[in-house]
Amino acid sequence: MSKIYVIHENSEWTVHLTNRLEELGLPYEEWHLDQGTLDLSTEPPEGIFYSRMSASSHTRDHRFAAEFTAQVLSWLEYHGRTVINGSKALQLEVSKVLQYLELNKGGVKTPKTIAAVGKEQVIAAAKGFEGQPFITKHNRAGKGLGVQLFQTVDALKAYVNGPDFEEPVDGITLIQEYIYSPESYITRCEFVGGKFQYAVRVDTSEGFELCPADACHIGDLFCPVGEEVEEKPKFQIIEGFNEEIITKYEGVLAANNIKVAGIEFIRNADGDIFTYDINTNTNYNSDAEAKAGKFGMLELAKFLGEELRKTGLLV
Template sequence: MSKIYVIHENSEWTEHLFKRLEELNLPYEDWNLVNGTVDLASVPPEGVFYSRMSASSHTRGHRFAPEFTSAVLSWLEHHGRVVINGSRVLQFELSKVLQYLELEKFGIKTPRTIAAVGKDEILKAAKEFEGKKFITKHNRAGKGLGVQLFTSVEALQHYVKGESFEEPVDGITLLQDYIESPESFITRCEFIDGKFFYALRVDTSEGFELCPADACTIDDLFCPVGEENSKPAKFQIREGFEHPVIEKYERLLAANHIKIAGIEFIEDKHGNIFTYDINTNTNYNSEAEAASGKYGMLAVSEYLERELNKVAETVER
């Protein structure tokens, strides 16, 4: 019998999905790829394979889970299996550089960003931001990894040369314009089956948490849009949200075979929108959803059910 196979490395982020799959009485199997083997001469089972591999896996001690997942996804795709958020999407999850280049390709404005490898190169790149606020972040990130706010090159030098410097797991540090929001919030747009589902307002006035999942916590003191504060952020679904950028997001997702994602943007004091993150392993906040009556994991499960039915019809033929 065909099943839904959920590929991941963090059980805390699959709990709500599994509950929804069970509510719909859908057959599924948990593929936790923290470690394992894949016989390239073998044939994968029939079904739908949904990848939820995370860029922040190394922060949970799962350094090579994305690399192993890449091998498994390639094996599945080689055999023509239905893969939701496949190998191309995993590349997006692991590289903000790739995200920003693709966003710009589709006419979506991003903060000015310079990628640098090596401490001396980071400091050289910082001179391009002289006289204004800027941030650093990791290219392979998640959870706001490496995000720090600086008001001068001298402050960055003290950080880079000091013991608190965070070395990116892939060696690439990004330097980026600091975009200030006059109303202290960002917007996260959720997409399921490549289509806009809802927009989530994240209030940053009392802190900022990049991941809206209930299980998430974040230790960073700085974020792209907030001031120093470690309190959890507030989440609220923006009812009736409409904006021309949504259509651009959908075109980008379609072109890159991204079926499920959360895309974050901030609006500056001039009304300009800057998009700074594509999260292909998106989570949902239960309190915000309960208040709105819209449920992300339920919609994801219903989408996976439709895909599973298509597979079952093909197999029966």
């Protein structure tokens, strides 16, 4: 029987999807690709393949999961299988440089960013932001890896040459202008099937690193989801969100054959939108969804079921 194959390296982030697949009675199989083998003389099984490979896989001791997945996706695509979030999506998942280039190509404004390799080059690049606050982040990120705010180049120099400097897994550090949001929040737009589902307002008063996954904890420095506070929840779905930027986002996703994503933006004091992240391994916050009556993983499971039916292979 044909199946939905879910490619990933983190069961904690995937169980919410498989629960929905079971709820809908859809056949599926997990491919946990933190390690494995790939026999190029064989053909893949029939079915559709959905990749949830994460840019932060190396932080879970799955150092080469993304690299191995890239080979598996190429093999699937070579044999003409239906792949949701395939090779192009993974390329963007592991490179913010590529994300920004594709966003700019689609007419989407991103913060001024310089990519640098080498500590001296990081410091030199930051001089282009002299007199204004700036942040650093990892090119291959996820979970807010390497995000630090600096007011001066001297402060960056002390960090880069100190014991707390985080070396990016791909060696590329991004130096980026800091976009000040007077209301201390960012907006995350969720897409399934390449179409907008809903937008989430995310409180940033506790830091930059904001992950909606239920599996993240407040004790994780890089992913402070936080506890729900009755009068000010960290994650809140925005009713009636209908910004013009959504059409551009859908265009960027279509141009890169990305069907499932969360795209994040911030507004400055003038109300201008700056987009800074495309997450193709998107997660959803259950508390926010329950309050709004909207469920991302359910919509994703329905979408995968429809894609499987389109192949004519679902019995």
